Amino acid sequence: MRRALAGIALAVTTMVALSFLIPLALLVRDQARDRVTTAAVQRAAALSPVLALTTRQADVQQAVSGLDPADQLAVRLPDGGLIGSLHAAPDALERAVRKRETLAMDTAGGWVYLQPVVLAEDRVAVVEAYVPRAELTRGVWVSWGVMSVLALGLVGGSVLVADRLGARVVRSSRSLSRASLALGTGDLEVRVEPAGPPELKEAGVAFNTMADRVVQLLAIEREMVADLSHRLRTPLTALQLEAELMGSSPGARRITDAVAHLETELDSIITAARTPLAAGPATGTTATGSCEVAEVVALRLDFWSVLAAQQDRPYERAFTPRPTPVRFPEDDLAAVIDALIGNVFRHTPQGTAFAVRVERTDRHVVLMVDDAGPGISDPDSALTRGVSVGGSTGLGLDIVARAARTADGQMQITRAPMGGARVRVAFALAESR
Known part of the structure; x- marks a missing residue:
């Protein structure tokens, strides 16, 4: 009977391990890709203030070198000048300039991100961030190997538990364990069906309550950040309108008031950000x-x-x-x-x-x-x-x-x-x- 239960536990646990290993492996691959592409986007965005101040090739070249020692940034200047090596297709580059549209695309050699920067006199510069294909999957195989080893360990451990406690207890505990792992890796929809001994049932109910609370807190945090950030639009609009209409007339007082308003809103954001999430927006x-x-x-x-x-x-x-x-x-x-x-x-x-x-x-x-x-x-x-x-x-x-x-x-x-x-x-x- 113990061998039969161990065999059942082995089969069931193997299927369960595959059911979460494959999505988790895909998630690791996507996170590795998101990590390097996000870093590339941030490097490209960091050039926008530089281009707003100057489009001299020497100055922009110095800024590019400081931001990207790996030579994965390139800039097409408004006058047609080029800094670095472009990897995007000419039609994509022309589309970014003409439509002022941010583009992200996969190429044969890797991933390309094009960010147009609109300058004075309706001029457009384009910043390209390039990520080689090898960078997109760096560390993925190692992570997959580790996860495979962990999955094998999980199967072996389940067999030992089934041999001692029985298939019913094992199924309940493994279900709760899998759900915890999935929640820890970002699956906010995961829930468990409380089953097994009374202690495991209580643990399942507590897990579902905790998962619901996590989802609620994350939703509150997103709402709070979005709402408080939106408040900045009003003083920024006032400042923008004042700057446009000011001309040579004295407007220092009105601009000072608008800036004070903006500072007040910033203080509100800081205070709200330090408030516990349970307080909500x-x-x-x-x-x-x-x-x-x-x-x-x-x-x-x-x-x-x-x-x-x-x-x-x-x-x-x-x-x-x-x-x-x-x-x-x-x-x-x-x-x-x-x-x-x-x-x-x-x-x-x-x-x-x-x-x-x-x-x-x-x-x-x-x-x-x-x-x-x-x-x-x-x-x-x-x-x-x-x-x-x-x-x-x-x-x-x-x-x-x-x-x-x-x-x-x-x-x-x-x-x-x-x-x-x-x-x-x-x-x-x-x-x-």
């Missing part, structure tokens, strides 16, 4: 703090009014005289307002009128931002996180929508009476919550 399930919507909207509208005047944008404001308290952090509400008004400035031509209104119903405070621009043809796509619509990142309106849900409200996108888009955001009154 600002627009999580529970909002803390409270504020008056009308007051915050008035302050942010005063900030944007300077830019509106410079761009000849007429605007209207209409605030209810009644109190508008909501249980929502003032900083997060300011980010919502900046996202909405900033979208108007980014996605409508200069001179386009807009209107900001704050109203109050029995249970909600309603914020409406209208514009006379082209409108939003597909509101569903505009609310899909990460989907680019009209050159946007797809994050701004998603942040607004989740903020509304956090405050027990909702967001709607319709056609405004002015002809453009109307974004209506409702926040539950503090009293009603």
Whole structure:
């Protein structure tokens, strides 16, 4: 009986080992490739600031030599000059220059990455990062050998355990072990079916709970980074517009204010990054703090009014005289307002009128931002996180929508009476919550 159980355990464990060894081997190969290609992309990106400052061949050559002693970087200068040896096909290089499109492709000799750099006077330089084929698989065979040895050890160990404890206990323990290995290598979908003795069942339930928590924490971290990074777009937009419109007129004060705003947002990012992941982003399930919507909207509208005047944008404001308290952090509400008004400035031509209104119903405070621009043809796509619509990142309106849900409200996108888009955001009154 013990030999029969050992034979069954040997067969079962061998099949199981192959079931995770093959995907794991492929994952190791992909990670080895991603490691070297990511390093190549970073080296290519490091040349962009250099090219923005100078396109002198000697200076660029010195920068290339400092970044890449292995001679795997090449630069095609705007005047046709060449630094290093290009490995990309001529048509791919021409496509990168003409369409200003970043390209990554496999060639007979390895992997090529083309990054166009747009310079002043609409000139385009192209940085090529090349990775030889041998570099793409360096260390893969060694890793596969180690994993094969580990798999053989796993099979032998399973036979010994089956000989002593029985096939049922072995199957349960091996299942939990495989799931742990898979989770450790990045398979966040792996779960176990609790089985076997009560102790192993409890361990399986605990593992599934842990895996669910890991997925939740990673999702919260990604949302937090994306949301907080998006807040930087507002002061950066202000700085960009000021730089364009400044000319020879004095604008030091406005630029100083914009920089201060940017520094404040950076401080918020640093503070949030040091917060434990379990705390989640600002627009999580529970909002803390409270504020008056009308007051915050008035302050942010005063900030944007300077830019509106410079761009000849007429605007209207209409605030209810009644109190508008909501249980929502003032900083997060300011980010919502900046996202909405900033979208108007980014996605409508200069001179386009807009209107900001704050109203109050029995249970909600309603914020409406209208514009006379082209409108939003597909509101569903505009609310899909990460989907680019009209050159946007797809994050701004998603942040607004989740903020509304956090405050027990909702967001709607319709056609405004002015002809453009109307974004209506409702926040539950503090009293009603």
